[in-house]
Amino acid sequence: MSEKSYHMTPQQFRQYGHSVVEWVADYYQRVENLPVLSQVKPGDIQRMLPAEAPARGEDFNAMLQDLDRVVLPGVTHWQSPNFFAYFPANASGPSILGDLLSSALGVQGMLWATSPACTELETRVLDWLVQMLGLPSKFLSTATGGGVIQDTASSSSLCAMLAARERTTKYASNRQGCPGGLVAYTSNQAHSSLEKAAMVSGIGTDNLRLVEVDERFAMRADALSRQIEADRKCGLTPFFVSATVGTTSSNALDPLPLIGAICAENDLWFHIDAAMSGTAALCPEFRYIQEGLEFADSYTFNPHKWMFTNFDCNCFYVADRKALIDTLSILPEYLRNQATESGAVTDYRDWHIPLGRRFRSLKLWFVIRYYGIEGLQYHVRRHVELAQEFSCWVQQDDRFELAAPAPLNLVCFRHRGGDKANEELMSRLNASGDLFLTHTRLDGRFTLRLCIGQTNTEQRHAEGAWRRIQEEAGKV
Ligand SMILES: Cc1ncc(COP(=O)(O)O)c(C=O)c1O
Numbered sequence: 129m130s131e132k133s134y135h136m137t138p139q140q141f142r143q144y145g146h147s148v149v150e151w152v153a154d155y156y157q158r159v160e161n162l163p164v165l166s167q168v169k170p171g172d173i174q175r176m177l178p179a180e181a182p183a184r185g186e187d188f189n190a191m192l193q194d195l196d197r198v199v200l201p202g203v204t205h206w207q208s209p210n211f212f213a214y215f216p217a218n219a220s221g222p223s224i225l226g227d228l229l230s231s232a233l234g235v236q237g238m239l240w241a242t243s244p245a246c247t248e249l250e251t252r253v254l255d256w257l258v259q260m261l262g263l264p265s266k267f268l269s270t271a272t273g274g275g276v277i278q279d280t281a282s283s284s285s286l287c288a289m290l291a292a293r294e295r296t297t298k299y300a301s302n303r304q305g306c307p308g309g310l311v312a313y314t315s316n317q318a319h320s321s322l323e324k325a326a327m328v329s330g331i332g333t334d335n336l337r338l339v340e341v342d343e344r345f346a347m348r349a350d351a352l353s354r355q356i357e358a359d360r361k362c363g364l365t366p367f368f369v370s371a372t373v374g375t376t377s378s379n380a381l382d383p384l385p386l387i388g389a390i391c392a393e394n395d396l397w398f399h400i401d402a403a404m405s406g407t408a409a410l411c412p413e414f415r416y417i418q419e420g421l422e423f424a425d426s427y428t429f430n431p432h433k434w435m436f437t438n439f440d441c442n443c444f445y446v447a448d449r450k451a452l453i454d455t456l457s458i459l460p461e462y463l464r465n466q467a468t469e470s471g472a473v474t475d476y477r478d479w480h481i482p483l484g485r486r487f488r489s490l491k492l493w494f495v496i497r498y499y500g501i502e503g504l505q506y507h508v509r510r511h512v513e514l515a516q517e518f519s520c521w522v523q524q525d526d527r528f529e530l531a532a533p534a535p536l537n538l539v540c541f542r543h544r545g546g547d548k549a550n551e552e553l554m555s556r557l558n559a560s561g562d563l564f565l566t567h568t569r570l571d572g573r574f575t576l577r578l579c580i581g582q583t584n585t586e587q588r589h590a591e592g593a594w595r596r597i598q599e600e601a602g603k604v
Contacts, residue, residue, distance in 0.1 A: 134185060136188075140188075144188045144189075144192075147188075147189070147192060148192070151192060151195070152224065156207070156584075159205050159207055159208045159209075160208055160209050160210060160584070160589075162200075162205050162208065162561075163205075163560075163561025163562075164204065164205050164208045164210050164211055164558075164561055164562070164563055164564035165204050165213075165558045165559075165561060165564045166201065166202050166203055166204045167201075167559075167561065168201055168202045172201070172202065173198065173199075173201070173202040176197070176198045177198065204564065205564075206218075206219075206582070207219055207582065207583070207584075208564075208582065209582050209583075209584040209585040209586065209589045210562060210563040210564065210582075210585075210589055210592070210593065211563075211564050211582045211585075212563055212564060212565045212577075212578045212579055212580065212582075212585075212593060213564045213565050213566040213577075213579070214376075214566050214577075214579065215376065215403065215404040215433050215434070215538075215579055215581065216404070216433055216434055216579060216581035216582050217432055217433060217438070217439045218433070218434060218435075218436055218437075218438075218581060218582050218583040219436070219437075219438035219439075219583065220436035220437070220438075220495060220498075220499075220583050221498075222436075222491075222494040222495050222497075222498035222499070223436055223437045223438045223491045223492075223494060223495045224438060224491075225491075225494060226490045226491030226492070226493065226494030226495070227438060227490070227491045229490055230486055230487040230488065230490045230491060233487055233490075235486075235487045236484050236485065236486075237250075237476065237485045237486070237487055238463075238475070238476070238477040238483050238484055238485055239463060239465065239467070239468060239475045239477060240467050240468070240473035240474060240475055241465045241466075241467045241468065241473070243487070244473075245487075246485075246487045246489070247473065247474055247475075247476055249487075249489045249490065249493055250276070250277055250476065250488070250489035251269045251274070251275075251474060253489045253492050253493050253496065254269070254274070254275030254276070254277070254443060254445070254489075255268050255269055255270070255275070256496060257275065257443060257496075258275070258445070260410060260496075260501055260504075261406065261409040261410060261415075261418075261429075262409055262412065262415045262418070263409075263418070263421060263427065263445065264421055264422045264424070264447075266422075266447045267427065267445040267446070267447065269474070272447060272448050272449065272450075273445060273446050273447045273448060273449055274445070274446065274449045274474070275443055275444060275445040275446075276443075276444050276476050276479040276480060277441060277442065277443060277444075277485075277488045277489055277492070278428075278442045278443075278444050278480050279440045279442060279482075280321075280430070280440060280442050281319070281321060281401060281403040281428045281429070281430050281442050282319075282321035282324060282325070283442070283444075283480060283481060284426075284428035284442055284444035285319075285321050285322055285325050285370060285399060285401055285428060286321075286324070286325040286328055286329060286481070287426075287444065287452065287455075287456065287479075287480055287481065288325075288368075288370070288397065288399040288425070288426040288428070288444075288446075289312065289322075289325040289326070289329045289331065289368055289370075289397075289399070290329050290455050290456070291397070291425075291426070291446070291451050291452045291455040291456075292312075292367050292368040292396075292397030292399070292425070293306060293310060293329055293330075293331065293367065293368070293455075294451070294454065294455040295367075295397060295451050295455075296310065296365065296367040296368075296397070297310075299454055299455070301330070302455065305330065306329070306330035306331065309335075309363070309364050309365045310331055310335060310364075310365050310367050310368075311335050311336075311337060311359045311364045311365065311366045311367065312326060312331055312335060312336045312337070312366075312367065312368040312369070312370070313336070313337045313339055313352055313355065313356070313366065313368070313369045313370070313396075314336065314337075314338065314339065314347075314369070314370040314371070314372070315338065315339050315340075315341050315346070315347035315371075315372065315375070315382060316338040316339065316340060316341060317341050317345050317346075317347075317372065317375040317376075317377055317378070317380055318338070318370060318372050318375065318401070319372065319375070319376050319401060319403065321401075322336065322370050322401070323336060331368075335364075337355050337359070339351050339352045339355060341380065344380055344381075344532070344533055345375060345377065345378045345380035345532055345570065346380045346381055346382050346383060347371060347372075347382040347383065347387060349383050349386035349387055349390060352369065352387060352390055353390050356390065356394055356396075366394060366396055367396060367397060368396060368397045368399065369387060369390070369391050369396050369397070369398055369399070370399040370400070370401055371383075371384055371387045371398070371399070371400050371401070372400075372401045372402070373400060373401070373402035373405050373406060373417050373418060374402060374403070374404055374405025374406070374408075374417070374536065374538075376403075376568075377540075377568040377569075377570060377577075378531070378532035378533075378538070378540045378568065378570055378575075378577075379405060379532070379533075379534065379535060379536055379537075379538040379540075380532070380533075381405075381417055381535060383420070384400065384418065384419060384420025384421060384423065384424075385419055385420035385423070386420075387420070387423075388420045388421075388422070388423025388424065389423065391423060391425075392423055397425045397426070398423050398424050398425050398426075399424070399425065399426045399427075399428075400418075400421060400424045400426070400427045400428070401428055402417075402418065402427065402428065402429040403428065403429060403430045403433060404429075404430060404433040404434050404579075404581070405417060405429075405434075405536055406418070406427075406428075406429025406430070407429065407430075407431065407433065407434040407435045407508060408434075408508060408512065408536050408537075410435075410501065410504050410505050410508050411505050411508055411509055411512075414508075414512070414536065417535070417536075424447065425446065425447050425448065425451075426444065426445060426446045426447070426452075427444075427445045428442060428443065428444045428445070429442070429443055430442045430443070431443060431492055431495070433581065434508065434511075434537070434581045435495065435504065436495050436499065436504070436507070436583050437491055437492050437495045438491065440488070441488050441491065441492055444479075444480075449479075452478075452479055453478045453479065456478050456479065456480065456481070457478040458478075463477075507583070510586075511537045511580045511581050511585065512536050512537050512580075514537075514580045514585065514586075514587060514590045515534060515536065515537040515538065515539055515578075515579075515580045515590075516534070517587075517590065518539050518578060518580070518590050518593075518594060519534045519539045519541075521594050522539065522541045525598065525601075526544075527543055527544055527545075527601055528541055528542065528543055528544065528601070529541065529542060529544055531570045531571075531573070531575040532570055532575075537579060537580045537581050538577060538578070538579045538580075539577070539578045539579075540568065540570060540575050540576070540577050541575070541576055541578070542573065542574065542575050542576055543576075543601055543604065545604060547573060547574040549604045550567070550574045550575070550576055551567075551574055552604045553576070553597070553600055553601060553604050554566075554567055554576055556600045556603065556604070557596060557597065557600055560596065560600075562592070562593075562596050563592070563593045563596060565577060565578050565579075565593075578593065
């Protein structure tokens with residue numbers, strides 16, 4: 129019987145690949161004119177999709193056409209320069225191409241032996257970042273620590289909490305289950321991923337203390353100290369503190385030196401979540417945000433938010449890699465190999481929860497090499513400048529007020545007309561498709577957030593956003 133193949137041949141791949149690259153380049157040229165927030169209703173996209181999968185393969189060009197017809201209407205354009213919502217998830221040419229190559233190689237880099245380049249490039253790029261961001265040298269792979277790429281900050285923070293749990297329980301809870309009485313701390317402005325980490329790690333959210341914050345929404349170190357003392361008096365075991373550099377709601381900066389000193393005094397694992405704002409440290413003038421990092425046991429930040437590296441790409445650093453590896457390492461017979469046994473290599477499967485891992489460092493490597501430190505600094509600086517300008521415009525308009533300090537690229541502000549006026553203002557703006565911004569609640573009040581971090585956001589987009597906000601403000 130003659131061999132039959134349904135596969136795409138390299139020749140066909142070349143042809144269709146060119147079409148896809150053309151599509152992507154066109155998309156980036158037109159994205160700024162598309163309505164930023166998808167305007168579809170629930171079920172609209174599903175209705176355009178057949179209920180059953182095709183029995184026979186279809187023409188590739190028809191699929192590409194359906195991308196425009198079916199998919200795009202249901203896409204919120206995170207890569208529009210008019211995207212100011214949440215925190216960004218920005219992408220860039222070198223990153224997209226690096227990701228494509230990673231897919232092409234299709235490497236599963238669970239062990240050094242399953243593709244040495246996947247491990248060694250990752251180690252080198254994460255060491256570069258220690259220098260690029262001015263992180264403590266203990267995070268270097270050549271010291272006691274090291275970095276690893278994870279999918280998200282949520283996973284990293286979970287790993288940090290697990291390693292802290294194991295260190296405190298002398299590595300017994302992996303075997304025996306989590307004992308009662310362990311208590312973790314973060315501020316009431318910390319990201320919900322810390323609560324999820326408490327849920328998943330067996331600590332329990334009842335044992336995660338949400339410490340109060342000051343008028344700048346930063347954790348109060350005195351309140352933390354008091355809470356730890358009170359818990360100890362009740363016979364509980366404090367073990368973990370997570371501080372935030374740039375909270376999600378308002379970009380508040382927790383006082384790391386004070387919190388770090390408390391952790392050192394009490395022998396607590398000190399984790400720092402700098403999901404978006406950590407990228408600012410590329411610029412020396414913003415490195416003040418991570419003062420106190422020398423106390424940290426672990427640190428996480430997301431190049432997939434503000435460093436032009438498309439989702440997913442989170443960097444997680446530990447000061448003592450042994451604590452992390454002893455927490456997560458497990459070696460079944462079928463993964464045994466000489467390189468691992470020799471102890472001379474890093475097996476990143478021991479540094480996170482999943483076994484399998486993509487070759488994510490490729491896109492990060494491409495981004496860093498393409499932009500250079502200078503290019504990355506330029507664009508981050510520019511975003512901060514634009515946000516600072518926006519904050520001045522808000523302050524100059526009597527109808528508005530700032531709702532929180534704006535140290536970097538996030539501006540929290542509100543119309544003085546109250547919650548209803550702000551809700552209506554946001555709905556009108558987002559429904560217009562001209563820009564997309566989201567909200568939070570600060571001091572119990574509905575607050576608008578405008579974050580500047582999309583790769584291609586320039587002065588004219590920030591000006592356009594402010595003009596539209598002013599126009600709509602006249603109607604609420
Ligand atoms: C401070 C902070 N931590 C953690 C996260 C979660 O990020 P990820 O989606 O990478 O888990 C976010 C997301 O916005 C965040 O702002």
